[in-house]
Amino acid sequence: MFSSSYKYAVVQVYDHKLRMAEMQKLERLKAAKEVLRCSLEESKELAFRIGESGPRLERMSQRLALLETTMNAISTKWKLYEIKGPLDQAFGLSASIVDMFEVICSLEIALSSDLSSPGLLAYLTTVKYTEDALRFLTGYCKLAIPWLEDAQQILESNKSIADHWYLKNVTKCLLALEELQAMEERFKLRGGALMPALDKLESEFARLLLDNRSHPSVDTPPLPLPFPEPVLEKVQAIVERLGANDHLENCISVYVEVRSSNVRETLQALDLDYLEISLTELDSLQSLEDCIDQWGRHLEFAVTYVLEIEHRLCSEVFRNVGSDTSMDCFAKIAVQSGIQSFFKFGNSVARSKKEAIKLLKLLDIFAALNKLRSDFNRLFKGKSCAEIKNQTRDLIKKVVDGACDIFWELSLQVELQLPSSPPGDCGVPRLVTFVTDFCNQLLEDEHWKTLLQVAEIHHGWNHKSFSENLLSGEIHSIVIALERNLETWAGEYKDSTRSCLFMMNTNWYLGKYTRGTKLADIMGQEWLRGHEEYMEYYEAVYLNESWGRLPALLCNDDMAFDHVAANRALTEFTAAFDSMCKRQSNVVLCDKGLKWRTCELVLRAVVPPYKSYLESYVPSIEHKTGCRIDVKYTPESLQSMVSSLFQPKFGKLGNTKCTELVNKVNNVIANPISSTPAAA
Template sequence: MAQLGNIENLIAARELLTSSLEKSKHLASAIDKTGRKLEEINQRLPSLEAAIKTLASKCSLSEIGRHIDPTVGPAAAVLNVFDAVHMLEESLSADPCSNLFRYLSIVKQLEEALKFLTDNCGLVIRWLEDAVRFLEGNAVVDDDRYLLNLNKCLRILEELRVTEEHSLLSGGCLCAAYGKLESEFRRILMENSFPLPMASSSVSVGEQACIASLPFPVPVIQKLQAIIEKLTTSNRLEKCISMYVEVRSLNARATLQALDLDYREISLSEFDSVQSVEGYIDQWCKHLEFAVKHVFELEYKLCENVFEKVGSDVWMGCFAKVTVQSGLHDFIKFGNTITKGKKDAIKLLKLLDIFAALNKLRLDFNRLFGGKACVEIQTRTRDLIKKVVNGASEIFWELSVQVELQRQSAPPSDGSVPRLLSFVTDYCNLLLHDNYRPILAQVLEIHRSWDHAKFEEELLSHEVHDIIKAIELNLETWAKTYEDTTLSYLFLMNNHWYLYKNLKGTKLGDLMGDSWLQGHEQYMEYYATLYLRESWGKLPAMLSEEGLILFPGGRAIDHDLVKKRLEVFMDAFDGMYKKQCSWAVSDKSLRGKACQLVVQIIVPAYQKFLQTYMPWVQQEASPSRNTKYSAERLKNMVCSLFQPKLGMYGSNTCTNMMGNINNAAINQLSSTPAAA
């Protein structure tokens, strides 16, 4: 080469080379052999330098040249490698998708060739610089061909030494190749990422069988792993992770969006009580289970498969990012919002539902999010559990106090069963049911353990027992507030029967005991007797036959007295009926029994009175004036009594209570809002 510009000749020569893979392999072998040759020359350098110094004073220039020529040879070999680099660059102009593994092989060869240039150019430059200094120091003037050749080689080698560095810059051959590999990585991900298919929307998420979507096929995994391995050695792993997280988190979000999760964004100011969002809480429990067991489980396996060769710390960190960006924190945020709501009885049940959902997924959470990379998820989840446990425990231990606070309220004006009583008994039955009792016991045990106190199952039973005792005392207090004593008897009859009938054979009834239940049955009969005696029981005496017959053994009748007694009876009946037609007996069987007892008390006496004195009364000019009602009409009127007002009464069973329980019942057993 006459000058540095002759490098263009090398580029032209490059075009004569073929781009086949076989020749590339031969080239790689040649590079390896040349490297060994350069290493041998490097080992000979100390003796060569010593020889040059000795020959400087003794030998002719031609003799020195024989020692320098072997150094120029390796420089020419380096230039040959540069030719190979250009050939490899041309091979990389194709798209990696056509043959990814061949493309990766060429990239590897290019990296090795460029590294060879970088490493060996420096070595050859040092040799040639020593030779140049020697020649220049001896002022050789009669033959300068060696010096000219050496200087030209040095200039070329200086350019070649930075080839690898330039290739990694923007626009460089390696930089472009890595960019294509990153694009191929994204393409493969996008091509194989799709939302999980759902079962019919008519089936609840918790019950539907999500079509199992296996991780990517093995060939796809192998391609992704190969790209990751290559880009990892090129310090571009973070770019792979960033693309992976972006694609897979968007895919996971697309799956979850099909569940309509907008409720997770609800704020504390957007609902009055937990009851108004209890449907959302039920959905949250099912959706969280689906997200963890299907969506996040899949992402966990996929991260492990794709990034397994670069270490668990990497793929666990990648999985943590995918999970967070997919919306796990939105689930936790919704749970936190619920814990801040007003403390009421329904909230306790919903907090237990939330705890049950989290506890059901405890093993899954520990397995999926147990690594160091998921510390933030662990912290937020523990914080939610702590709030749920504290909130549920506080509400439970305050229930009996809240029942006592309702003692100052007024009882039902119609003497029926207060909604608070039906609510509290159904509520306690729920707490004692197998669906809630184990969860509540676990929550209370955890809460007491935080205070270093021991929890025993009896504590739960004792607290429920105290709640029922509190509501019993409420009933006694409310009964005393009625101005009409008869109505207070009806009220107590209603409620003692309710406690006996509705709790018999239930968890709460078993807790309170048979003697307690039988006591309420006896109290019902006792107050029923008092009610009848103090109300309808007084009417038959008004139809007494005493004094109606004027003469002993005679047939003469005191007509005025007969009419008077009928009038008094009718007035008393009308007054009693008018007053009690607004009273209610909630239980249908008790209502029928009460009506029948009233009929038995007054109808036979009224019918007998009419049968005895009706013939005489019918002789009057206006008989209807004294026989306002027939015996049958009287019976029908009595049987129409005590009907609950439409929409006010009904069965508050456990199922109904947890569905659309009246707001008034909830408000009767509520506390002050919890601190936000």
């Protein structure tokens, strides 16, 4: 049917296919041979390493071999006994137990290698595989042991059919499985195979921390975490493995030591030596005013930027082992970094001498703490930060109590200055400049807002109602107490003229230098007008009882004809004028405007009558009598002498006695009310 050529072609195709199939089989055989050869070499290498793993692995291998042999021997007769069911279940796991043990042996060898050889991530994977294999081995043993125990119990309870050989070998199998079950625990104990691996991970953890230290800039606070993302992933993976093996203690210690050292170095750049100032060195709060201002800025930087970053980093590094560990680490870092030295400084200020100036500083401290309140509540939460929270609350309580104690005693402190003597130069007492400037500073928006918060908190602690009027009323009481002191001091001058000058000075100062201030708003416009009216009243009394009496000495009808009377009148006027100048030579008026006003009044009262006398009487008398009248002062020299009055007198060093009283200066508040004399 088919031609011979066609048949030949078919045969050729078939032979070709056979040859191709044989060649493919040959190639597969060669590949299989190569795989077997590699497997044989690996098996030899594995056997060599297992042989080097020590007597323990050898003993375990022997027991596994015994386990397998014994189970096989027992299985030949299991149908003869009632132990068939338990043994059947136990034998089902025996192969898995043997396989898992072999895997663990190979992993143990891999763990002994250098960490850098496979790389950190590969090494971590090996550690995890080892943990998983040990866990599976333990689980298999836990399943198999009860079944063998059931078989053992059956053999022991059926003496008539029990074969001593079977019972003995079942017992041996139980012992072998129990030892395998304990293998996981031994691996994790000191001296176990996992311990060197975990130690290597600890060392790598420390190296990564040290190599990736960064310091937040004092000028430009950083936003990102100090660890690059790849480094953070490695650190997290190490922590997870160490945590899974209850090996975090050393890891935490290293982390806290490195990061707290990093924070300390960062804060040292701020020059925080002032935080160590002792309580005895705080006697002068003025010298520490700049330090207290720095304290608020430095605390904000330490909390908002430095510790904020450490808190975030702790959360990221330890997020896989629980928030408690993260907070424990952060709390230790915060303590070791020196955050408590800020509280110590604040407590020193709060416990220092009770002075009015300290009130402003306590308000500054409270404002700084209050500004950071939400940050403190967020960062320092939980039991780990209990110590820091307690110290913060304790400082806030001291600040609030101290500020309120000082504020509510201010009017009393002003009253206690009453025994002081008034200024000898009739100038404005330092107490007046202090109280007015201090009250105005206290009434500044930021200080007043803070004082309201502090007072409201203090009233709340004492279960008392609170309103802003309470504080305004106390400010009013302070000023009224000051005015009572002024009235009393004015009466202590033996010379009514000096008493008037004193009241002119103080009323002018209170009227002029409080106008347009928050203090004037509290005291009211009527109070301001009252001081202006008082100043004018005492000004009139002063003029009438002093310079105003001099022109009367020149008014005598006999002077027009009597040379002696005219000369006597001029002499009396000159003597009275000299006496008045001498008595008022050390008087200082607090303001250029007041000085100009007073001099103008004196000149108007004295110079025109004197000039008129000289022009009207002296030439006429000299012409009629031919006798010259001795004139000591010309009107111009009289005017010059009056204009030179009420000036500050310069001492040896060129400083004026009352410079601080003439100018409205802020640093006058450096003197505490409790120790400020009334005299300038």
